[in-house]
Amino acid sequence: MFDRLKGKTVMVTGASSGIGASCARLFAEVGSNLILTARRTDRLAALAAEIRSKYPQVQVYTAELDVRNRADVDRVVSELPAEFSAIDVLSIDTVLDTNVKGLLYVTRAVVRGMRARGSGHVIMMGSIAGLTAYPTGxxxxxxxxxxxxxxxxxxxxxxxxxxxxxxxxxxxVETEFSIIRKTMAIKRRLTNAVVFAASRHQRCVVSDVVLLATGQYSPTVAHRKE
Structure with missing residues (x-):
């Protein structure tokens, strides 16, 4: 199912923890080469070492990146080594203040190259909170x-x-941010959805995915076991 991703170059933002790190591990598992970016370089280095040890055939490039800084985004993308410069898949995971500007800056920088090559896939991490608002949010x-x-x-x-x-x-989803918000864990299933979407045939696109825990109905309505 995931053979189409073998040898592809995947850029993952927010890869130092949470959904980004989980996506990086699964993309490595299916044989994709990785560009891992985040602000916490120590965690990036640890993740890269883990992936290289477990999947020696996978090439990994890491870069410190604050997606809120447009100049930083442009610099990181423009300075990618030749073997990583053709990004096939961009997986963007941003939170709070990085959601809008960070998403725009990274997408703009990477899609420029995709358009020039005539192919590519952008996977954005949204939320059901972007479909249904809730009090205090x-x-x-x-x-x-x-x-x-x-x-x-x-x-x-x-x-x-x-x-x-x-x-x-x-x-x-369980992330460092959502642990504070006391949410439930479906992180692995979410990561599977990201990689599944990326692995579809070029003529087919999974445009939107809404992924809920079995006991959840909306951002504010869910059943939790005691």
Whole structure:
């Protein structure tokens, strides 16, 4: 199922922890070469060492990156080694203040190359909070609504080029951020959804995924076992 991803170059933002790190591990498992970016370089180095040890055939490049800094984004993308410069899949995982600007900066920098090559896949991490708002979540919900709008707009803007755009909208997921918010864990299933979407045939795109825990209905309605 995932043979199409073997040898492909995948860029993962926010790869130092949470969903980003989980995606990096699964992309490595299916044989993709990786560009891992985040602000915490010590964690990036540890993840890269883990992947190289477990999957010697996988090439890994790491870069310190603050996606909120447009110049930093452009620099990292422009300075990629030749063997990593043709990015096939961009997996963007951003939170809170990095959601909107970070998403725009990274997408702009990477899609430019995809358009020039005539292929590519952008996978954006949204949230059901970007589909249904909830009390006390105005800032977070607004940022995720923006992710939803950006994904839809990019999809329309790239119809003339076979660039695929996927938006993954999870419900309750266990990350360092969501542990504070006391959410439930479906991180592995979410990672599987990201890699599944990336592995589809070039003529087929999984455009939107809403992934909920079995006991969840909406951002505020869920059954939790005691």
């Amino acid at each position: 105005s800032i977070y919900c607004a940022s995720k609504y923006a992710v939803h709008a950006i994904a839809q707009s990019l999809r329309a803007e790239t119809l003339d080029v076979p660039i695929k755009v996927t938006e993954i909208n999870p419900g309750m």
